Structures are given as structure tokens and as C-alpha cells.
Amino acid sequence: MAYKETGELKKRAWLAKQRLKMGYWESVKTSYSEADGSDADARYATAEYVRAKLRRDVESGGKTVEQDEKMYRKVCAILDSDEVAINPIGQLIDGEVYQNLDAAAKQRYVLELSNKFGELKERYYRERNRA
Secondary structure, eight states: OOHHHHHHHHHHHHHHHHHHHTTHHHHHHHHHHHHTTSOHHHHHHHHHHHHHHHHHHHHTTTSOHHHHHHHHHHHHHHHHSSSOOSOHHHHHOOHHHHHTSOHHHHHHHHHHHHHHHHHHHHHHHHHHHHO
16 A cells, blocks of 8 residues: 555544544434434435535545535525625635735635635535535
8 A cells, every 4th residue: 555545544534533523423313313204305315415514524634624614604695695796705705814824825815715615606506406
């Protein structure tokens, strides 16, 4: 096994351990038990939600999922509003963080925020089309 593969394996094991510690699987079990009394569509939707959340947890690579979910709620608010968002990235910028960065870091921050906005916008439309 190559070094890179070993690092990936360790990262995935660490993430799995964190999910166990944080009670992730208990919440999944609760979600399934709540959906058991309803129809098959509700159970399927719950399963899809859990799979998507797990995929996001794994892909985040140790970033806090809460931050992504908070930003996702902001993106949803921007896209749900009736107004045309002229500068959605500007609405997502954390002013305190941005002010403490140098010029290169500011550019990197805006670029990463722009990429994250694109991902969250795709997620928004996928979830809205499925519903």
C-alpha cells in the first residue's frame, strides 16, 4: 500500500471514529425509526439525506460540518429570496476574518468562498428538484 493510500485510510478511520464519538449513528438510527411509521417515500428520502450528509462529512476532510451547514443556510436564503443577488459572495464573506487577512490571503479566501458557493448552489438545486 502506498504512503498516500495509507494517509487516506487513516483519515477515513479518524473520521469514522469522530462520527462514533459524536453520536452520528445514533442520530441516523433515530432518523430511520422516525421514518419507519411513514410510507416508503419518506424512508427513501431519509436514507438519501443520510447518505448525502455522510458523503459531505467524508468529503469535508476534517472541516467542521456545522460551518458548511451554516453557510448552506445562508446560500438557501440568498437563492430563496425574491430579489436578484448582485453580489452573493459578498454576502457570505465573514467581515472579521476578511479584515485580518493580507492581500494574497484575501484573494484565496474569496476564491475558496466562490468555489464553496458553487458547490452549495448545486446542492440547493439538486435538493429542490428532488423534493
